[in-house]
Amino acid sequence: MIVCPNCKHENLDGSVFCFNCGSQLVGTGSLVTQNIDAEQAKQTQPIAGKNAPPSYSFETWASLHLLDSGQILPLSDRSEFTLGRVSEAQPIMPDIDLTPYQAYSCGVSRLHAALKREGKRVFIMDLGSSNGTFLNGKRLQPHVEYLLNHSDIFSLGKLKIQILIKK
């Protein structure tokens, strides 16, 4: 049995990807694979930016205020962002990589949550993260959109973030 580190599904020996959640189970340990993935990750980021739907304005529509570090990350360019942390082993690329802000020790999943703008409203959705997304202290149901108000505080695992929505 290979127990999936992501969803705990028991896969038969010899499985390469988790049959339940699609996480890669083997072949990520070797140095060679890591290098290639890191290289790919570097290359894909600007491309993803270019492919973003151009129909939205390029101004900042909200910012993320990371409460522990005081850092402010502006959201602009597109209407949807995924939050998470880059993993060396897997080609998962969140739009906003929270690795520099102690994402790992705060329990942020590789793909943790998504922020979306619809008109003037901003929504947050948990993407089935291991440690959950909390909004004003309450744990959100995964894959359900919740409305965010200006200055709401949400946390990805233990990483606290305040949303600043531009009027």
Add this chain to the structure above:
Amino acid sequence: MMAKEQNYYVILGVDRDATQEQIKRAYLEAAQRFHPDKNKLAGETEIFLEVQRAYETLSNPSRRAQYDALLPPEEKRQLPVEWEVHYSRPNLVRLKEPQMVYILLEIFPSKRSGEIPIPPLNVCLALDCSTSMAGEKMDMLKAAAVNVLHELRPQDVFSVVSFSDRAQVIIPASYRPEKHRLESQIRMLQPSGATEIFQGLETSLKEVQSSADGTHINHIILITDGHTYGDEPACLKLAEEAAQKGIGISAMGIGKEWNDVFLDTLCSLTGGSSKYIAKPEDIHAFLLNKFETLSRVIAADVVLEFSGTPGAEMTFAFRTQPETGPLPAESPLHLGAVLQDMPLNVLFEYRIEPSLTNQDVVTLLQGSMKPVITGLRTPIPPVRLEFSRPVLAQAGEEAPHPAIVHSLGRLTLYRIQDKARIELNAGKYELAAQHLKQLATNLLAQGERSLARTALIEAENILQMGGLSEEGSKAIKYGTRSLLMKQE
């Protein structure tokens, strides 16, 4: 002349140690290809006579022995295609529980393939003209068919069949059709009646067969928007017949009503595949793309006949390129076409029961593989193919081949949606919805936002209404399939 240097084994396309059974079958195939009643090209009657002579000698054991004694030793021939087998793990492990192994079979054009002429096409369009096609679909379909007519090369054979509950030959199979007259024939098509795919398929098969002389890429392109009722088994039988005659079938389904599972099965019997066309305006692009793909074919099909070992079950077979689609896990397997510039890749999944791991080596597949190279006058002999793995006490350290990880990673998303479907059919709504949500997360990770959203909407549909919407279901199935083709 080429035929002079070739020995009887080469002419028939069999190995020197071929059995009488194999020789007879090769003879029947070649005779069908080059029979004087059929062939139109100069030189083919001579080939037929050669085939005849070869069979007369090789089918008689004493004459064959005499012939063999005089035969110079076999030279190693370089074939127009080569192949490689990659395994996901270096060995199996002695275990008390079942285990998996993945195998990627890669068949690619060799250096020699450049010498082989690209074969002309013999294509029949089978157009669904039932009542439901009326309006934009019909208009776009006609426009696309007319466009294709103008793209044809002089050496291509082309025919058009329209069908509803009966079929009609609109353009009989012919070279250099009078384009303007035929264009008006296509434009006059009127929708009426119900969809009966068998009618269309049978008539199209006759058209393609009338010009199927072994030098063309023979193919039927079926375009439909509806379900066919009651004639599915007859259609599948027809597809098997087509495959035996070297005729491929591809299908394109327009909109949400057509039966994707049935058309996938139908096409896969011949090495073809099905495509989903969400909007009528895309018909043109899909059709042109299909013709463009067909005109890059170096091997029209690769036929794999095989046997397995009980306890080592082929649980899944999937062609990841050039045209993606599931394959039936049974012999004979029509793997599909090899293109001039794109290898044929097929991924196999095996589940091995613990009882087999007492052996030192587990044979997963034993068989023969025959690439059908249309540009060559003489067939090439089938080659042996074996999948096997040693059994050791410990798992090997070696990481799976990157090509396997790559295609399997992309295929995993397709399989998650497949699994959701199976669970849905079994009434496990919660689980099915759960899988679609996991699919959505993975899709987001790859930047596939709109498909991810569709998956989430469908997960909700399952929970609210106990089923998928027809559009969403097809969008997810064909969307995850097309991810396989995306370039990094």
